[in-house]
Amino acid sequence: MIVPLFKSLRSRLLLGTLVSLLIMLFVAQIFMSDLFERHVEQRVHDELNERLNFMGAKLDNALGTGSAQNAGELLGEELARLEPGYQRPLSGYYWQVATNGQTLRSRSLWDASLDVAGNTSNGSIDFIPVQGPDDQPLIAALRTVSRSIVIDGRRTPTVAHLIATVPRSEVHNALKAFKSEIDIYLWILGILLFLVGMVQIQIASHPLNRIRNAVSAIRRGTIARLPGTGPSELTTLVSEMNDLLDALDQAVEKARSRAADLAHGLKTPLTVIQGEMEHLRHTGVVTAEQAEGIEQAVDQLENHIRRELVRARVRGSTAGAVTRLEIRPHVTRIVQILGRLPQASDIDFVITIDEDASLAIDASDFTEILGNLLENAIRHARTEIAINYVAGTQNIILSIRDDGPGVAESELGNLKLRGHRLDEHMHGSGLGLAIVEDIVEAYNGRLELESQHNHHFQARLIFPAV
Template sequence: MMRHSLRLRLVAGGIVAILIALAVAGGGLVVLFERHVSRTLAQDLEVHLKQLIANIDLDPQGKLVLMQTPVDPRFADALSGLYWQVGDDRGQLLRSRSLWDSAMKLPADRLGPGETHQHEAVGPGAQRVLVAERAVTLTANGNPVIVRLAVAEDLARVSAATSAFAKDLSIALVLLGGVLAVASWVQISVGLRPLVALRGGVADIRAGRTRHLPSSVPSEVHPLVEEVNALIDAQEAEIERSRGRAADLAHGLKTPLAALAADAERLRNRGEREIARDIEAVGESMGRHVDRELARARVRGRTRGNAASAAVRPLVQSIVGTLSRTPDGARVSFDNLIGDDLRVPVDRTDLAEVLGNLLENATRHSAGVVRIKTKVGRPCIVIEDDGEGIDSTHLARALERGARLDERGGTAGLGLAIVQDVLDAYDWGLQLSRSKLGGLMATIGPRSALIEKAGVIGSERSPSSSVAQPQQA
């Protein structure tokens, strides 16, 4: 997966470019250093050559005489690497002690007056030497004598200095490469930070904390942000149209269902009770489907890009106050243990629909106590009663479309299937288990906060939506 990483590609490309640049720079610096050392060596040879020229002369008999030898002590050490040699066109030859019993073989080039030639040659012991030579004209008994003076030095000095420089330079380049690699990583990370912010913005949109990506982004990614925001607006408009069509269809079915109920009532009054009961069952089932589709259409539109939040305790108190005025609620004691500061990221109307359905079911099945509380350390809401609980077969049917916790009639609840749709829109789940009071305990909350080992009723696409099998109370 890392091979598809843009950051990794940029870093790898930067490291390759750094290595190439350092290799080229290192090679160039070594060449420049070698040329610098060679020029320094040539300058030293020029100095020695001038010393020879200043001290060479001819005696009255025409013999070459060196009045003073160069001061460098290496000229006196055998095969020291520094040599001088003076010869004329009559075969006379003077040489440094460092040449011992050998002579330098100079190229047969013509030297003009005042010209200094430099070239490489083979010196004593097969050494590679750099030679600087010049020709001067002396007079012996009125006759001109051409004297050729040469100074040479072993090039091993240049090679050793270049090798030492290359070694030190390689260490410096490795350190420089490491610093440049880290700098490249930092630069790429800073450059990609807007993309990380965009990813966070998309996550906020999915979580309902915002509706659009922020527009305060670098100009390079601003067109992408505009296109994504335009796409979000287009999708929201399409969702709104779909919600409207679903609502229109559901409301359009309300009138026929009301007429069907009236027809069933007339049949009952005429004595056709069985037919009336069948028609009412069909109408009730269709009504639950209509209610469910209305709830789904509303929830899908509301949770899209809308950061909803609701205070739980006042909402529970409101629902409990309404249920207390019903025949079932009049015989139940409601124990509201929800804290005053608890808020959940769910729209108040949707949360009222979920809690109202669960509290109504708990009230109908309770023997006398319904408790509403939160789980310690988890943002979950728990509703439990002291009734008989739910048989495992009924629990399995709770997820079916149009199913209710019981079939006693007389109520018009949304059913757990609609609760599931509402919670799915907020990435929440419903967990059913046995209460310590003896009845059913229903827990709602974020999926990550629900206990994995218990059955969680949630999205049909989620692996955590398997149905638990709690024991019957």
Template sequence: MKHGSLRLRLGLAAAGLIALALALAGVGLTLIFDRVLDARTADGLDRTAKLIAGQVALAPDGALTLPREPPDSRFSTPYGGLYWQVERPGGAALRSRSLWDRSLGTVPDPAQEPAVGDLAGPDGGRLIAVTRRVSIPANGATVALAVTVAEDRRDLAASRATFLRLLVPSLGALFVALTLAMSLFVRRALSPFRTLRADLAAIHAGTRARLPETFPEEVRPLVADLNRLLDAQERDLQRARTGAGDMAHGLKTPLAVLDALARRTESTDPALAAEIAEQAQAMGRQVERTLARARAVSGGLRRKACPVAPAVARIVGALKRLPEGEALRWEIAVADGLVFPGDEGDLTEILGNILDNARKWAHRRIRVSGGVEGGEGHLVLEDDGPGMSEAAIAGIARGRRWDETRPGTGFGIAIARDLAEGVGARMRFGRSELGGLRVEVSWSVPGA
């Protein structure tokens, strides 16, 4: 997944928000757990306080007595974590053994019954305490008592730690599950754009002419604009081809007149006739190349795909009937599934120019091979002729003829290169293992 991917950015944003939400949820659940734990602890302490208040009595000497202590063993263990105390104003207090020789005190909140709060423990720790104020009869009167029961908060901290040990892994597992679910959701939400990308690739490859109208409502305006752009480019392409054809027809007559003038003056002024004929031929070649360039750069987004193997077979069959063609050995090895990203006319002109050049220069063999490899289509044309020098190859790039000894040689290859580049292909020249020129045409294959 690339750094600038929308799916990656949405996924990271969603994961961050999920992590933040779960962190806040964890904090909230911990606070709720603490409140519930305090409430349940206070409720248990209050029940113990009621139990003690129901059993406490005054001895004949006025001392407080408790016939039976609460059954929890921690009340009997010094600093055991559970404490109780009964006291009356101006009298001695009755305490649990767990307090040892310390006093517990009372929760100072007479407006609340029972009063709940924190007190200092006998060993310096913090206690959650409940104080219930009651009155018991004694000698025809009533005596006010304060019954306090407390528990060490370190015992609650152990319960809180156990809760957190369960909560944190649960939230982590929930984070992973929600992140995966959100990733699937984002992938599903972006699926129309993947479909749009595939449809655009099909348009580039020439297997589709327009984008379908089956996209979701949010994407449909973009699809409609792209279809209008495709239609506009198709109209521009048609106008460019029409204009190129009109210019070609318009220049044929003046060039024919110049050629006729050259032949007419050949008997009286051979040098002038040769100059006129040469200039007319140069103009014709430049017009031909300019028209090819105009046709090549007007392709736009929408292209037609053309199978390569039938075109190669057709052109080779035609070239075999030309002079020197029958005497050559033509080796053809083009994959049936190889498709050129241009229309049939462009491919025919590219192959025709390169193979005709090979026919003129080859000694005995011409080899044509092609296929798809590494996501690219390749078409290689080779001969066993003299080949081309680096300077001659550079001349092709500048649109110059690289040899004047044979008619027509040079500009055809330059035109083929312009047409190939016009459809997004690349043409490279080199030395073939057969000894002559090696021309490789390559292009990207969508989905390969």
């Protein structure tokens, strides 16, 4: 099961970037630390090699004194100039020379000696880890040299074993200091790389955001198709979506055509039936009651056909892209047409709608809605019908209010019951209101009815702003 947070493609990419960076930084820290440790050890080896070379160069003069004590002091003074640690007891910086049964050692060894065994030929050098006094870990350099030294006027052949050490902690401390510093820089580098990755993901996801905004714009009716510009990876997706929208529009047109054909196909037979019934009534073939019953059945059939045709047309229109409709011109035109009716001659129409007021709805559907509501209002208004438009951040409200007798509170509740036969109620708010409710719900809106008995009746159309 995927955690809801990581259902987002951006979250997954960020998580992948973070995990990859952590792995790379961890591996980089290991390799850099190992490389630095090798570098420090090589420097230590070079330093020990130089000190063994220095000891070998000073060995002839030191042993030529003929006294081990004097030789040790002379050699110790020379080496102390290179490393003061040779004078500090148990410092880890030690030197030792073993030759002709004599052992010369640094003052730092105190009374201890180094027991080091190595495989070295004459002049070669061997680096080995050893344990010093108090089991102190050391890095030792061992070299065996042959000398012919003049002692008391006689040249004497001598084999000397030279040893120089540094504490292993020198490498450890340098490595620890390096890690503490490199970790800071690696963390800074990691944060910068993660921020760069975030920017890259943001830039890479911009075309997806543009497609999402374009889809929202299609739903709002501001555009009809997705823009074709963008990366080649998304061009196919955009093309397929536009083809789908084209197919939906074609399906809508076909549905409308079939609905119109069906309406025309049924209208003529129903008209013939009504004419024949009127003829039968006049000729006395059927009684007036029989004729009235059949005419009522035909009227009900005609009303049902009309309502279902409207439903089919509305479902088709909302399936595709719906352009945004400027409603004030349409309201003005419908009011001008209905205002010519005889029963509307004494009624004032008050239109409160901004010039730029718009609604994402098909023009024919809007005409159907407003026409039915205004017909009901004209039928019952006394002197005035008010049409108001209010656009908020969440909803758009279009209200039609008449100053007629209104509807009792109990009957108003029945008008809003789902599935109730609205055409059986008073004030002509029957099939017209049913059609209005079907169309409004198809656009994710709702129809609210409000009335104060003997004062007014108001229908409020509430559509989502987006």
